Amino acid sequence: MTRHSPQRALAKTSSLRERLLATLAQYRMSPKKSLGQNFLVSDQALDRLIAAADLSDKDLVIEIGAGLGQITRLLASKARWVIAIEFDPQLVAILQKELAPFKNITLIQTDAARCLWRGIIDYFPRQEEGKIKVIGNLPYYAAVPIIIGLEEIINQICLLIITLQKELTERIMAQPGGKAYGELSVRLQYRYWIEKIAYLPPEAFYPRPKVASQIIALRPRPTPAVYVQDEALFFRLVQAAFSQRRKTLLNALSAHQELGVSRSEWPTILAQAHIFPQRRGETLSLSEFASLTELVFPRYFALRTS
Structure with a gap:
């Protein structure tokens, strides 16, 4: 047991999929297709995500799309503080119950695609050696606005670990000359080092989407990839x-x-x-x-x- 997480909250007596389905049944809830709700249910993928985040008790973590709190609990067991962002009011009501035992989680109901990030993180003073890490499974329809919006606090972020549809990650990482290469490719490669972490087939999620996804890491560059005056x-x-x-x-x-x-x-x-x-x-x-x-x-x- 850690000082941040009750043992019963992290007990791994069943798989991530089984725990998620049990929670959905308990609260008689069905994922909302209109909000792009596809929950991660692969234990292997979760292990890869957490390993890539390299969390410590000095980290302030922003989780975008807390869902049912399956990942939130694990983040809270390793980080100094977790700011859990969730848009769906039904999920927020569930999270208030599920995450109640944790004293280092702040739950915020807001639309991450329209969020004023500066106002949020200013409420959480960091230790001098602390870091801000962003972790999230981003819905396709809102992924780009969320990533662009986070540029507001890019100087305070050391790492983003995000799950996106594979087609979008290919656009982000595309090189000149290909059809996928575009404005988004240039913008993000200008600001970040980008790395693929894991490929996720549709069965890694519930409900199962029609397309594959990928986990990628974005590390802000200390200076942009190229110099420009303006x-x-x-x-x-x-x-x-x-x-x-x-x-x-x-x-x-x-x-x-x-x-x-x-x-x-x-x-x-x-x-x-x-x-x-x-x-x-x-x-x-x-x-x-x-x-x-x-x-x-x-x-x-x-x-x-x-």
């Missing part, structure tokens, strides 16, 4: 380049006059960046987007300050 301009350029994927880079960028560059100027800028104007946005690397940003910056700055 980060907002960098992301504007990336967005413009991918806004019309079938168009050449020249045509796609020329349609965005808010960048401060006329169509007649783009061929010169692209040539200075050693980028052929007939290429498409999905072929550009982060360093090439950075080069474009630096060349466009004087014109963009002049437009913004005129």
Whole structure:
């Protein structure tokens, strides 16, 4: 028994699947498809997730999607404090009962896709050597807004361990030249080191989804992958380049006059960046987007300050 977790709460007398099904039956609850509720029921996958999180009693953990508290209990047994985020009011009512024995869990009912993370973590002062880790099984419809929203506190996060649909992880980790490579790939690879942790087949969840998933780790970079003077301009350029994927880079960028560059100027800028104007946005690397940003910056700055 640890000082944070009652022994009876962590007793492993049955599998994760059996415990989850028993809890659903106890509260006469069915998972809600509209909220993307697919609960992890693979003990092996849970072991991989916890090992990847490398928790210590100095960690502050944010769990996104506490569900029925199966993972929350385990996190609370290892971390200093757990902030458990859950949107579904029915699940929150269950969690208030299931997690009552734990004194190091704060349960918050909110939509993680619209959450003001700064306001939440400011209530939890950390020890000097403490770390913030984010763990969650993110529903497909809300995964991207949640990940982007967490950028608000990226300087205070040391690790994200998240479970996503496999198709989304492929987009996040895609390299230039492939169909999966896009604005999301550039944005997250600019901010994070990204690593695959585990492949999860549909049967790793209840109810069983139609697609496979993956657990990935995102570690914030101490400095972005490439240097740019104006980060907002960098992301504007990336967005413009991918806004019309079938168009050449020249045509796609020329349609965005808010960048401060006329169509007649783009061929010169692209040539200075050693980028052929007939290429498409999905072929550009982060360093090439950075080069474009630096060349466009004087014109963009002049437009913004005129």
